[in-house]
Amino acid sequence: MAPPSATLIHSLGHNTLGKIDIAVQSVLLAIAFVAISLRLWSRRLQCISLKLNDLLIIVATFFMIGRYVVEIIMVVLCGMGLHSTEVTHVGGAEVFIRFNELTYAGDLLWITVIALIQLSILNYYVHSFGQRAITLLAYVIMGLCLALWVAAFFATAFFCTPLKRIWLVDTPGHCGDRKMLHTGVHTSEAILSFFVVVIPIPLIWGTPLSKTRKTVLICIQVLGLAIISIIAVRTKLEFDLNPKDPTYGSVRKSILSCIVPLLGIIVACLPTLEPAIQKIFRISALPSPVHTSIYDPNFARYLRTTVFAGRRLEEPEMPLVTVTQPFMAKMGHLAPGHIQVTSHWEIHSSRGSARFDRSPVRQA
Structure with a gap:
């Protein structure tokens, strides 16, 4: 008789739910990799060093890779997606010990x-x-997210006493209420995620954005709310899980479990991708009298110094026109190649020291 692992690998041919689980995770993980790559490229195009939020999302992606490996092992070697009767018949009872260990991780x-x-x-x-x-x-x-992570991590890690009773159910000891633990954790995650999503909404509606950018930002918020809905559905599946058939019932929850963090990584990267998208499609950023992205640091400074500070709304400095000299003129006079006129303009003579500033009369 073939070893249990090899036999369960051969069972993958008719494990439809298991193959769907791996396929969904593979596609979303590939998209997440693209989003992370574009995010890092955008930072480089902007000549901005990586900040804490970039490092956090990179670390989250590495942990997600680890979870992806765990899911593949559960499908291939533990028969997740197959009914427990078939798993027991093919691989034996010891397969469920490995399955419980991987579920714990x-x-x-x-x-x-x-x-x-x-x-x-x-x-x-x-x-x-x-x-x-x-x-x-x-x-x-x-602060609340950190507190919830610490509480949920240790409550899950030390759910049973002794610890090995989590995967060896016959070990003497006791465990808490698993459904109550998961319900509390998932409900708290959904509530905090809701606040994370809705924080920018007042700025989206209260700032003069173009219709295109406002539509994009609204789509990001809708996608974030969809993630919260998936968390709620995942909690419902936790209640419907049949403890006598864990390998079959867990696969649906597993699919939703992978969708939530992978979509979260993608959503977290979307506001930072504009420079890379412009570079790929060769789109030039058009000058505008107002900053058109609430995610632009310059726009944030503009809000601090005008709108939120209660000051008079002033026109920000911006390029109005660029006058370019002909090539022969450059060669003849060795002058600079162009003159840029802005709303706060100055003219410096390239042949002398004369300087003309905008006078109060012209300013008026």
């Missing part, structure tokens, strides 16, 4: 990845938004 990784994504998004808000109230709110929610 997967739950800890899921909790950690979700916390890292939330902290990355909130830290991005702190660096990008200038409004004091939103910054303070982001810090408060960051």
Whole structure:
């Protein structure tokens, strides 16, 4: 008789749910890799060093890779997606010990990845938004996310006494209420994720954005709310899980479990991808009298110094026209190649020291 692992690998041919699980995770993980790559490229194009939010999302992606490996092992070697009767018949009872160990590791990784994504998004808000109230709110929610991660991680890690009773159910000891633990953790995650998503909404509706960019930002918020809905559905599946058939019932929850963090990584990267997208499609950023992205640090400074500070709304300095000299003129006079006139303009003579500033009369 073939070894149990090889036999379960051969069973993958008719394990439809298991193959769907691996396929969904593979596609979303590939998209997440693309989003992370574009994010890092955008930072390089902007000549901006990596910030804490970038490092957090990178670490979250590495942990997600670990969870992806765990899921593949559960499908290939533990028969997740097959009914427990078939798994027992083919691989024996010891397969469920490995299955419980991997489920335990997967739950800890899921909790950690979700916390890292939330902290990355909130830290991005702190660096990008200038409004004091939103910054303070982001810090408060960051504290709550850290507290929830610590509580959920240790409650899950030490759910049973002794610890090995989590995967060896016949070990003497006791465990807590698993459904109550998961319900509390998932409900708290959903509530905090909701606040993470809705923080930028007042700025989206209260700032003069173009219809295209406003539509993109609204789509990001809708995608974030969809993630929260998936968490709620995942909690419902936790209640419907049949303890006598864990390998078959867990696969649906596993699919939703991978969708939530992977979509979270993608959503966290979307606001930072504009420079890379412009570079790929050769789109030039058009000058505008107002900053058109609430995620632009310059726009945040503009809000701090005007709108939120209660000052008179002034026209920001911006290029109005660029006068380019002909090539022969450059060669003949060795003058600079172009003159850029802005709303705060000055003219410096290239042949003398004369300087003309905008006078108060012209300013009026």
